[in-house]
Amino acid sequence: MGASEERDVLARGRFDMADAAPLLLDARMAVTSWTADAERLLGYPAADVLGRRAAELLVPEDAARIPELVERCREESSWTGLLSARHRDGHPVLMMVRVVPVQHRGNPARWVVLIADLGDGPGWDMSRSVLERLAARSPVGIAIVDTDLRYVWSNAALQQFGGGPPQQRLGRRLAEVQPGLDAERLEAQMRRVLETGESVVAYEHVGRVQSAPHRESAHSMSFIRLEDDHGNPIGVYYTVVDVTERHRARKRLALLDRAGDHIGRSLDVLQTAQELADVAVPGMADFVTVDLLESVLKGAEPPPGPQSDADAVPLRRAGQQSVRAGVPETVVDIGDVAAYLAGSPPVRCLADGESWREERLDPLATVWATGTPESRAASFLDLGLHSVMIVPIRARGITLGITTFFRRTRQDPFDEDDLSLAEEFVARAALCVDNARRYSSERDAALVLQRNLLPHGFPEQDAVEVAACYRPADELTGLGGDWFDVIPLSGARVALVVGEVAGHGIDGAAAMGRLRASVQTLADLDLPPEEVLAHLDDLVSRAAREEGSGADTHTSGMQAVGASCLYVVYDPVSGGCAMASAGHPAPAIVAPDGTVTFAELPCGPALGMGGLPFESVELDLTEGTVLALHTDGLIATPGTGRNPEAGRERLRRALAAQPQPLDGRCRTIVDELVPTRPYDDVALLMARTRRLGAERVATWDLRVDPAVVADARKATTAQLTAWGLDELAFTTELIVSELVTNAIRHASGPIRLRLITEQALICEVSDGGTTSPHLRHPKTTDEGGRGLFLISQFTQRWGTRYTPDGKIIWAEQSLTEPPV
Template structure:
């Protein structure tokens, strides 16, 4: 008991055995001392008799003596626990019982009985008390002998079935409860009998006679009973029904598994299958997940009726069964499961409310029909007896239904099961809807990026080119990587690879804007470093207009887009390039060895950094330029890419050194070797094998700054056209040469040079040392001049100006396929 007062009230319920008696007078003075008291407290009689009893108690309990004396007088005695002091000063906890001892005609005395409680299991209790405790206990209690046969049980144990206490006598557990795991329980009993160590908290799950066809859980504890000599007599065990607690724990565990296993991807079908996998075995025996066709496409469910008056088609997205092969399913994954109009699944889909049936009509037609054979099955054939249907709803949209069946487990679904199923499906529904929304956005982003990326690289003679693009996986989404090949004047080409941070439609749209800007700047024939400088200004200005805070100027890769811009001239085999926060290109030499361009790494676009620097190098014919985004090398180690990392470059070097029959196959082999099927980041790879225009396709002349040389230039051009078999272009070429050379002589300075290039078009170039570009004019009829470039623009398919170190080049192109004007 918790207090001395409670012990006082309960004193008449206990017998104190083996007590040491002593006598006190009315003043609390010891008048009689016994050998038992001496053994307990180690005082001899002469040391105690005649002294107050308070000297035998601890200081705390001695202070309570006046109060206890009053209670003894008032109540006729007292019983409780006190702390006494032995002669050596050691405290000892004693059970004290005080009762009046009045002699005839004498003064009142008090009989005090002391019982040592140190090391005792508790108060020695009467048989009546013990019987009341075990017989009336709400906990099921039983005792078995060493042969594990029941010798006693209380009434509470009858709640679990197996008969009354009299019917249990002499029977083993397997005879009393044939449906439970008697072998496992008896194994615990034998272990307790052998070791003497109790087993506490043993949990048994199964069916008992009191609850057939229903899984129950019980907590059991086992303790060995020994006789006076310490020999085992049997096992005392208790049983407590914890079925509700067990079911609550199972529900929480199921929801925890659902949180861990459902929605690990953004794939709708995989998410539906994860829902079915989680629910089977521990909750249901067969689960099917059916979704609307529009949901699988990532679209919103179509408004209006679900179908015609006879059948409503859904698409089977996932199912699972406790039986291998899912024999209960009448439609395979991806096939159409057609439900009869008015059937419970269609009603749940229409109303958005769940439905439960504890016992199905075994002869009822199944709701779904096999699309292959039109088979109609009964629930009796399928072995299904209890069902729940829960609509898959998220954000006010019903996307499909999940159906839970029980087959092996005879316990029908109850309201708690329906509540759990609704919670489970609601969690999965959010994941399905997220996957649906992602599918819609990803499809839109893919369409956008495919339209923004080049459908086919333009034909030209400067390089043989191959490209490969691999989008990111479904968890990260589509990114903003791009590549391009842009024909330039003078048979040159620009090779571009870039990337925009982020994923999704925004990244794809930003990529499209940058790609358009690059093509526009390329048309101006600007050097690579100037192209990047203009792009840098464009990105920074766009960020300011959109309210994006400026990035830290530390060359951080994720601060802005990256780009590498390369210009290759097939006439002299020279290549010029610049980079903005982007990996430098690799070069595969004609002999198969691989090197990397020592290219200065400029800051990402839009980041305030130093001016961009360009490098120029000569490439042997048959060399392969390899331009790539950093996603190509972000799949080893920690998943990051260092644009100058030796380990990443070594991986790329090994992949590039592997020979392939064609450049296109080589490009794909490199990507397959370095990138998984679903990479974390987008990957773009552009490979360009260089070509050279032979001397038979290029002719040039140095011209003095003398107007008389114009006629000679026309004659040389006519002679060269005759060698090339292009006499039909002689008239227009003479006109172009005459006007361009004349303009250079009149308005420019320095050396003048005329060059003809026979590529896919006939290119006429005139270079001089001037720094000003000519402008096209539209003269009036009375003007005497100003018609030169106007005529050139009329007769040529294109013309322009590009600046080079030491001057400029004015060029004009004529088609070799279209008839001359």
């Protein structure tokens, strides 16, 4: 059998006359009748075809078969097979053809030909009966509705979803056959398909059908518009597939994903418990409570669980959530005691660590908490809680509490799948709760450090206007190894400090606090910046040696090795600024005109590392200049890699931007350079310099002559009167007299007296000597030694600082407190 014969046999088995276009041929095989269907199939109008031989319409290969086909028709009374015709526009058309001879007195006078387009799509060559059986016996629910959305046909499989057999659906709408279903949304889809002609595929609908009224079902539906031969819509054909199990599995996975994303975002026990309740509502339950042992909330080790369920167990409510606003299902607030009766399901779950589930809760038989059975039972009954699960919160073999799930609004009870899901994500939450419990003590200690190690505010001083921004890399504790400080010094000067310790958390914070305290102590000595860093380096090295000799090397001394520090001293009287660095980036300097430069500062070794000595530089700063002291976390961000030059250039552009108030500008710069969570701690301290005008400073050069003491007192009194500080005249005269007298008696070189009015009244006497007076506590019989003792009593503070030419003895009196 040839290929053409095989095609003909196949076509005979699939030919459907109902879809064919009829033709009439005469004895010469010429066309005598041409229909509109034939015109649509081949494109020729009747005028172009009538009278032409049929062979002229075929491709040459099939036209040559005509004699053979005529002979077979005479032998077999008909012929069915495949022929290819030539469309009017030239393309071939594969047709299913049936030829039947019409006998006239024993001779064929004419031929009836039925032609149908085979096409390229699979299935179009099936017979109508096969297609009807396919639709009727399909396990997929299939229905056809007219343009009024009333049923005109449905298969038997649709009955499994409720709504009755096909004959009961005829002429009815979806809402009539499936009351309670959200028919409006489905009919809206059908109307859209009717209007646009665009099919809707795999539309998922969730609801309750008549076949399962107590269970939420999910169905995948597809809608296709049906059209007549002229393309006019005549209805909608849709299919329905039950995807409930797939839908529930997807919801379970989504719930687990949500639990992983939302539970355990902090090391706070209460917050973790509340996150557990929030995740379960409304995805799993309508009302959830989380009760924990009191020891867990305190961060202590939980005691062994009850030996039997005969013991009443007091728990504390740690979290709860409801689909109702305000959680009206309970009178137990967060942190209150939730006491359960002995033998109740919650106590049994705590005792044996096993979950418990009740599909249909009998309110009159369930009394769990303390109180009268009648009131508790009525509470369950009024609330309509009909299904419950209790899952113990267990981690590392220890029961920490229980989680209780209730359903009220949805009618389907909890099943085994729900219980398995609840146990899985409660187990995840239990680990988070236990971690929070285990680390709560460390977290509390970290929070104490956070409150006490970094400055809460800046001291009052007139030298600079300051603002700071700190952003730790450790979001858990909010702590890191970076710090900054503003320390008032004598003579109206101020010290600006920024430092960085390697590491984060408590260890880094402890090391940072130790260094910060050391810097403050060294600052009180009024040493130059390079000497402050030298002493600080010695302290770090000594602490590291002492701690390194012990077994535990994870201490603050070892953490401080390799730390960096920048120490800057600014004098608002002269405008001089001295600074030194121990392995720390140089500060940026923003001139009043907006020009940004970086100080050319020699970078000494990091603290505790040894090496070259520290060096300082001195600058003269114009009033209004801004110093930007920062840690390397600000300039060595992921956007710049570890390229400090690129980071400095970004900082330069940010500082040169439009000026604004210093506090807002500081936060803006950090937000711009570190827009996301930093991988290293970030600290930025900005200070705008001020100058004390000549009207606030008075200076006198004094002769080395005891007679000059009286002149110094008179000049001091006159200056205080000019400043409106007459109430301080007596004590200031006493201070000036004592300090000038000591300089004349015990020092050498020129003597200078200087008064400064700032936050305090500052009295300074400088000389060329290098010996510093010390405070004595004279006996009642001693004739001398009371001068500095009296000064210490009358002043707020006093001290000595050394200069390249000698020393300065200074004393400060408060301008806000009344004189003694």
